[in-house]
Amino acid sequence: MATALVLLADGFEEIEAIAPVDLLRRAGIEVTLASLAEQPHVTGRCGITMHADTALSQVGERLFDLLFLPGGPGVKNLRADPRVDAAVRSHAAAGKWLAAICAAPTVLNAAGLLDGRRYTAHFSVAGELPEILADQRVVTDGNILTSRGAGTALDFGLLLVEKLVSADKAREIARSICA
Amino acid sequence: MATALVLLADGFEEIEAIAPVDLLRRAGIEVTLASLAEQPHVTGRCGITMHADTALSQVGERLFDLLFLPGGPGVKNLRADPRVDAAVRSHAAAGKWLAAICAAPTVLNAAGLLDGRRYTAHFSVAGELPEILADQRVVTDGNILTSRGAGTALDFGLLLVEKLVSADKAREIARSICA
Numbered sequence: 001m002a003t004a005l006v007l008l009a010d011g012f013e014e015i016e017a018i019a020p021v022d023l024l025r026r027a028g029i030e031v032t033l034a035s036l037a038e039q040p041h042v043t044g045r046c047g048i049t050m051h052a053d054t055a056l057s058q059v060g061e062r063l064f065d066l067l068f069l070p071g072g073p074g075v076k077n078l079r080a081d082p083r084v085d086a087a088v089r090s091h092a093a094a095g096k097w098l099a100a101i102c103a104a105p106t107v108l109n110a111a112g113l114l115d116g117r118r119y120t121a122h123f124s125v126a127g128e129l130p131e132i133l134a135d136q137r138v139v140t141d142g143n144i145l146t147s148r149g150a151g152t153a154l155d156f157g158l159l160l161v162e163k164l165v166s167a168d169k170a171r172e173i174a175r176s177i178c179a
Numbered sequence: 180m181a182t183a184l185v186l187l188a189d190g191f192e193e194i195e196a197i198a199p200v201d202l203l204r205r206a207g208i209e210v211t212l213a214s215l216a217e218q219p220h221v222t223g224r225c226g227i228t229m230h231a232d233t234a235l236s237q238v239g240e241r242l243f244d245l246l247f248l249p250g251g252p253g254v255k256n257l258r259a260d261p262r263v264d265a266a267v268r269s270h271a272a273a274g275k276w277l278a279a280i281c282a283a284p285t286v287l288n289a290a291g292l293l294d295g296r297r298y299t300a301h302f303s304v305a306g307e308l309p310e311i312l313a314d315q316r317v318v319t320d321g322n323i324l325t326s327r328g329a330g331t332a333l334d335f336g337l338l339l340v341e342k343l344v345s346a347d348k349a350r351e352i353a354r355s356i357c358a
Contacts, residue, residue: 014201015194015333015356018227022193022329025225033227041230046204048197048212051220051228122357137357150201151358154194154330177194178301178316179330 002029002164004066005059007084008052009036013072014044015150016101020068023157026173027165029066034059036081045072056083066164067091071102071122071149078107085111092143097163099145101156105129108144119146154179181208181343183245184238186263187231188215192251193223194329195280199247202336205352206344208245213238215260224251235262245343246270250281250301250328257286264290271322276342278324280335284308287323298325333358 004024008017024031035042035052043049067087069078078084088111091098100108105121106128108114118141120133133139137152138159145163147156158179162170173179183203187196203210214221214231222228246266248257257263267290270277279287284300285307287293297320299312312318316331317338324342326335337358341349352358 014197018193018197019329021227022223022225044201046201048200049230149355149357150198151333151353151356154333174330176328177330178328 002066003064004029004031004068004160004164005064005087006031006033006068006070007036007056007078007087008033008042008050008070009074009077009081010043011072011074011077012042012044012070013074013102013150014046014048016072016153017044017070019153020070020099020157020160023154023161023173024164026176027161027169029161029164032059032064036077036084045074061090063091063094063096066097066099066160068099068160069101069104069107071100071104075103075106078104079110088113095143097143097145097160099156099160101147101153102149105146108146113144117141117144119144120148121146122149181245182243183208183210183247183339183343184243184266185210185212185247185249186215186235186257186266187212187221187229187249188253188256188260189222190251190253190256191221191223191249192253192281192329193225193227195251195332196223196249197229198332199278199336199339202333202340202352203343205355206340206348208340208343211238211243215256215263224253240269242270242273242275245276245278245339247278247339248280248283248286250279250283254282254285257283258289267292274322276322276324276339278335278339280326280332281328284325292323296320296323298323299327300325301328
C-alpha cells in the first residue's frame with residue numbers, strides 16, 4: 001500500500017488539507033497526518049481543530065511515497081521549521097512524490113526544487129513565485145505536483161490518487177463523490 | 180452576524196462538513212459545530228477526528244439562521260437521534276435555512292420537508308428519494324438547500340454563503356480560493 005505524509009501546522013487551510021487526505025484514504029493509501037508541535041491538536045485558519053495521527057518528531061527520517069504540504073497562513077510555520085525543509089529535501093533526493101498547494105509551493109521553492117520546473121500556486125505568492133501557471137488548476141512536472149488553493153483541492157486530491165494508484169481509481173472516486 | 184449550526188455525528192463525510200464550514204467562516208458567519216455525543220471529538224468516515232465547538236445537548240432549542248447536515252455514513256446516526264429531527268422541524272417551522280448534502284437530505288425527507296419540493300442528493304439514496312435531480316450540483320427550493328456529495332461540497336458552501344450573505348460575497352470568496 002502506498003504511503004503519504006501530510007505536515008500540519010497551526011493555520012493550515014482546512015479544505016486544502018482535508019480534501020486530499022479524504023480522497024487518498026478512499027483510494028486505500030496509508031496517510032499519516034503529522035503535527036509540527038508535540039501535541040496532536042492542530043487548528044486551521046478557519047478555526048477547525050483536527051487531531052494529527054502523530055507528531056513530526058515521532059516520524060523521524062522515515063520516507064513516504066508522497067510528502068504533501070497544505071497551504072494557508074500555516075505555511076509560514078512550515079517554512080520556519082528546519083525539519084520540514086529536511087523532509088522535503090530527503091523525499092526529493094529519494095525520488096518520492098512532492099505535493100504542495102496554495103502558498104505551500106514556496107516551501108518547495110525554498111528547497112530549490114522549483115528551479116526550471118512548471119508549477120502553479122496561489123496568486124498571493126506570485127511575488128515570490130513569478131512563474132506561476134495561473135490558468136492551471138493542477139500541474140505535474142516530474143515528481144512535483146502543485147495546485148492553487150481551496151477551490152482546486154478536490155482536483156488536487158484526485159491528481160494525487162492518480163499518481164499514487166491509477167487514473168482508473170481517480171475516475172472511480174470522482175464518480176463516487178459526484179465530482 | 181448570521182449564524183449556522185452544523186450537526187456532527189461519527190461517520191460524517193469530512194469534505195462535505197468542512198468545505199461549507201470553512202467558506203461560511205470566511206464569509207463572517209458565526210458557525211457552531213455541535214456533536215451529537217457529549218464529548219467533542221467526532222471522527223469522520225475517512226478517520227479524521229475533529230473537535231466540535233459544543234455538544235448538541237448544550238445548544239438546546241436555540242434557533243440558527245441555517246441548520247446544516249453533512250452526509251456520509253454518519254447520517255444514520257443523525258436519523259437515529261430524535262433531537263436532530265426536532266431541530267430540523269423547529270428550524271423549518273421558523274422559516275430558517277435548511278441545508279443537507281449527500282445522504283443527509285433523507286433526514287429532511289423523514290421530517291416531511293421534501294414533499295413536493297425540488298431537491299438533489301447522492302445517487303446512493305435514490306431508492307428512498309426517487310425525485311433526486313441528478314443533473315444538478317446544488318438545488319434551492321424555498322428555504323431548502325441540497326447538494327450531491329463531497330465533489331459538490333465547495334459549490335454547496337458557496338451557495339450557503341450566497342443565501343446567508345450575498346452573491347457578491349460568494350463570488351469574492353470563490354475568487355480568493357481559486358474556485
